[in-house]
Amino acid sequence: MTTPEHVATDIGWALFATVRRYRHLTDELLADLPGGPRGYQVLMGAQQGGPSSQLALAQYLGLDRTVMTYLLDDLESAGLVERRPDPADRRVRRVELTEQGVTALCAKRQRLKCVEATLLAPLEPEQRETLRKLLEVLATCDEPGSGAG
Amino acid sequence: MTTPEHVATDIGWALFATVRRYRHLTDELLADLPGGPRGYQVLMGAQQGGPSSQLALAQYLGLDRTVMTYLLDDLESAGLVERRPDPADRRVRRVELTEQGVTALCAKRQRLKCVEATLLAPLEPEQRETLRKLLEVLATCDEPGSGAG
DNA sequence: GATAGATAATCTGTCGGACAGACGATCTTG
């Protein structure tokens, strides 16, 4: 079919198409995790150093609070995470990975590296690193005026 | 909150976070189009030079056939596209933009440029172009073995 | 210490979107 050049000028299209390919590749891999890709994102965010409370985690991942609840339900019943009461604030539940969760996460992460390699195959190593850095800048910059929502 | 470095190494996270910001910015802008962002994508794909049939268009955009149907229903009732029978195959409906559709698309596209500028603001002009090209490569490369499905 | 207001997490109800499957129309093949 080839790609008409008029869409190639739209970075949004390229962004979505790339994400679609990424999802397509990773969905198969993450399907056995509770919550699928979302579950993986939660595990990633729940690592030490990440946001501790469910709310912070939800905002960080762009999810609704209620979604986070039943997402964690599934992950917890699978033994991958634990909800521990925050000693400083008993309203807050700290989401922590279990050993099993850490193991699962590491395993998935290894496989994701391979998938990423597949996705980025058309690029040269230098370009991959460049892309990674550029996306990182866009993803981590907190735009002023928007706040936390 | 800051971004823990462990996720920064995951290009998938950066990709999703960037898309989320993009969606957040564009949703407001494209809300008045039938089908919202999807509708815009359809308009983009329906331009001359793009895939002609509904099925091809759906596959091109990663949508289900049935979704394409009611998406086009809305766009057509809004006067932005027309379904014309393919003279060579009367099963096929060629999706074509009306003049109004072209106008609307151009207008939206102009505004999208501004939104993109906002999104890409943290990058320098050179970097924006680099990112655009890199994403374009990833989006347009047809991975072998996957086919159109 | 007690009360009021705010916040974190959960539960409930509801709504819309997406897909599977069936159907009619049409092309292809024999």
Place this chain on the structure above:
DNA sequence: CAAGATCGTCTGTCCGACAGATTATCTATC
């Protein structure tokens, strides 16, 4: 003409997401 395949549409159903209320807890003020 008959049979099978394909394109688009329609129907039914199911899952996911959000709004709102609820419970437990923190903070502020008196």
